[in-house]
């Protein structure tokens with residue numbers, strides 16, 4: 001029976017308040033309006049940015065909301081005027097939209113799109129500035145324009161990438177955030193050249209994807225820095241050639257790296273979200289040309305600082321969102337690269353769980369022993 005035009009009642013993990021356990025609720029999902037797409041979410045991975053907003057430290061965090069942004073699914077129905085996807089298409093929701101019409105999209109200088117950002121930042125849909133989610137008549141906020149911790153979600157059409165139907169949805173959900181962010185930080189934001197020396201602060205999924213991107217770019221040395229020495233064994237498989245634990249030295253970590261590299265690295269990447277480490281990442285760069293890219297998301301109220309002399313003497317400080325990838329155009333390309341085995345995806349998945357285990361999954365994530373945890377959103381999907 002078609003559900004097109006009907007309200008769908010389904011299960012979703014609702015964050016009622018910061019830091020309180022998520023609650024699996026029966027949520028009503030309204031039909032998509034003009035320019036919107038309703039997606040049956042099949043698989044979702046947990047990202048630290050979900051945990052960050054849930055913690056209450058995100059200045060844009062609104063409650064109650066449905067978190068989640070790294071997912072895959074199938075289009076259930078589309079609203080009026082939607083031409084680029086249709087029911088049955090396999091898709092990846094994209095928190096970084098791409099309208100191809102706004103000042104940002106047309107600039108050719110950035111992947112940030114302005115079309116729906118004002119609405120997604122306040123947890124609503126642009127056409128009427130209302131939510132499509134409710135529980136017994138009470139509206140529930142959207143999150144990052146995706147809200148993929150729900151069996152069904154509604155997103156703007158500019159926030160959907162149509163992908164190859166042969167690609168395994170239980171794997172390619174990762175191409176909705178962490179892996180592209182790390183690869184793109186290297187390829188699009190820093191534009192690392194062959195022979196470069198690279199330092200990566202934080203060897204979680206994002207840092208490992210930076211390592212994979214740097215190896216592909218031909219970096220000669222890839223130095224991984226993490227306070228957990230157990231991370232090195234896995235990191236080697238992603239291209240890290242040397243490992244430093246800042247706890248093993250009395251010297252500041254930037255000095256350790258400068259001493260190891262005859263004056264500093266060509267490129268560094270902060271993949272933790274710690275403002276002191278962002279400073280260290282900048283200051284371990286080589287005088288005259290070293291570039292540091294901020295990837296980690298720091299909490300509300302946190303600020304970065306350094307001596308301006310660091311920049312006067314040629315170091316460059318940059319940041320990246322979704323690795324600079326234009327989402328609708330390039331996520332399908334990343335899926336193709338995965339299908340051709342040119343990029344890793346499966347290797348970042350350490351756990352498979354189910355939607356009803358979501359609190360346990362976050363607990364596991366905070367334990368620091370996993371990379372990506374993928375949740376199966378519907379019981380009928382069977383075992384992975």
Ligand SMILES: NC(=O)C1=CN([C@@H]2O[C@H](COP(=O)(O)OP(=O)(O)OC[C@H]3O[C@@H](n4cnc5c(N)ncnc54)[C@H](O)[C@@H]3O)[C@@H](O)[C@H]2O)C=CC1
Pocket residue numbers: 047048049052177178181201202203204205206207225226227228231246271272273274277294295296297298320321322323368371
């Ligand atoms: N800019 C963007 O578009 C995106 C940013 N992010 C952000 O990237 C960051 C990293 O994400 P994940 O890799 O998933 O996180 P993760 O928690 O899996 O990895 C962080 C790693 O940093 C290490 N670490 C913690 N404190 C450290 C310190 N003081 N010095 C050295 N290492 C330290 C941890 O042991 C861990 O291995 C998060 O802040 C996340 O919110 C994630 C996706 C997209």
Ligand SMILES: N[C@@H](CCC(=O)N[C@@H](CSC=O)C(=O)NCC(=O)O)C(=O)O
Pocket residue numbers: 047049050058059060061096112117177297298299300321322
């Ligand atoms: N609302 C947060 C913003 C956090 C942030 O920087 N998000 C990244 C993506 S992180 C994904 O896991 C991003 O794309 N930023 C650009 C944007 O337009 O949001 C805060 O205010 O801290």
Ligand SMILES: [Zn+2]
Pocket residue numbers: 047048049050069070177178
């Ligand atoms: Zn993310």
Ligand SMILES: [Zn+2]
Pocket residue numbers: 097098099100101102103104105106112113114115
């Ligand atoms: Zn745009």
